[in-house]
Amino acid sequence: MGDKVTAPKVRAMRGRQPIVCVTAYDASSGAIAEEAGVDVVLVGDSVGNVVLGYETTVPVTLDEMLHHVRAVARVCRRPLLVADMPFGTYQESVPQAVASAVALMKAGAEAVKLEGDYPEVVEAFVRAGIPVLGHVGMTPQSVHRFGGFRVQGRGSEGPVVVDQAKRLDEAGVFGIVLELIPAALAAEVTAAVGCPTIGIGAGPSCDGQIQVFHDLVGLSAETFRHARRYGEARSDMVAFLTRYATDVREAAFPTEEHSF
Numbered sequence: 001m002g003d004k005v006t007a008p009k010v011r012a013m014r015g016r017q018p019i020v021c022v023t024a025y026d027a028s029s030g031a032i033a034e035e036a037g038v039d040v041v042l043v044g045d046s047v048g049n050v051v052l053g054y055e056t057t058v059p060v061t062l063d064e065m066l067h068h069v070r071a072v073a074r075v076c077r078r079p080l081l082v083a084d085m086p087f088g089t090y091q092e093s094v095p096q097a098v099a100s101a102v103a104l105m106k107a108g109a110e111a112v113k114l115e116g117d118y119p120e121v122v123e124a125f126v127r128a129g130i131p132v133l134g135h136v137g138m139t140p141q142s143v144h145r146f147g148g149f150r151v152q153g154r155g156s157e158g159p160v161v162v163d164q165a166k167r168l169d170e171a172g173v174f175g176i177v178l179e180l181i182p183a184a185l186a187a188e189v190t191a192a193v194g195c196p197t198i199g200i201g202a203g204p205s206c207d208g209q210i211q212v213f214h215d216l217v218g219l220s221a222e223t224f225r226h227a228r229r230y231g232e233a234r235s236d237m238v239a240f241l242t243r244y245a246t247d248v249r250e251a252a253f254p255t256e257e258h259s260f
């Protein structure tokens with residue numbers, strides 16, 4: 001597979017080199033991630049908030065995920081392509097979870113990610129040949145239980161997060177996303193498990209980092225403490241379209257140069 005990033009290669013990166021992960025939702029963001037040389041592309045169910053205009057990831061369906069996974073899979077070659085399992089597609093039973101994961105793999109995913117404490121599902125995926133990434137801490141599909149998108153694992157909740165991560169590790173995940181937890185707790189989890197940890201709002205001690213594409217390039221309307229904006233794509237794009245609108249209104253576009 002040459003330079004191709006695979007789930008076992010991601011696992012083996014722990015302690016050797018930081019794992020660079022980003023979300024992508026369509027062929028253009030997928031191609032940009034590929035060109036930038038990231039290791040892992042996640043078709044996140046954050047597609048719900050970021051692209052589809054939902055308030056949370058809860059409404060995202062398997063069909064919606066399949067549509068976006070297919071788009072990214074058409075362009076994503078070197079990075080490992082991971083697909084999020086949307087809410088309601090794995091919580092009911094192990095057979096339901098396996099059927100959902102199989103559908104995502106047939107759409108082009110090379111691994112799946114699920115949120116929360118489901119070691120029995122992880123074991124079934126591993127048995128079925130499906131690499132799986134865990135996700136603990138602030139798991140957005142549980143936003144209604146948490147009462148908002150807030151930091152998790154503070155105080156007496158810390159050991160609960162460590163135990164969840166250990167169970168997932170023992171069940172066979174190739175990595176675990178740690179989202180919005182204190183940096184000291186992320187360091188504790190990282191020391192307690194054998195697989196790599198991939199942080200988002202979890203400090204610098206994780207084995208890798210993941211960020212939402214739109215937050216990194218500045219396409220998101222909101223700014224977040226856990227993200228660094230490397231550009232201001234949103235205001236740049238508004239400026240581009242404003243200039244286009246002015247040109248059309250003032251008959252400055254199209255010119256002969258754009259005509260046949």
Ligand code: KIV
Pocket residue numbers: 023042043044045046047084177179200210211212
């Ligand atoms: O859906 C998503 O984008 C995610 C990452 C932020 C970890 O789950």
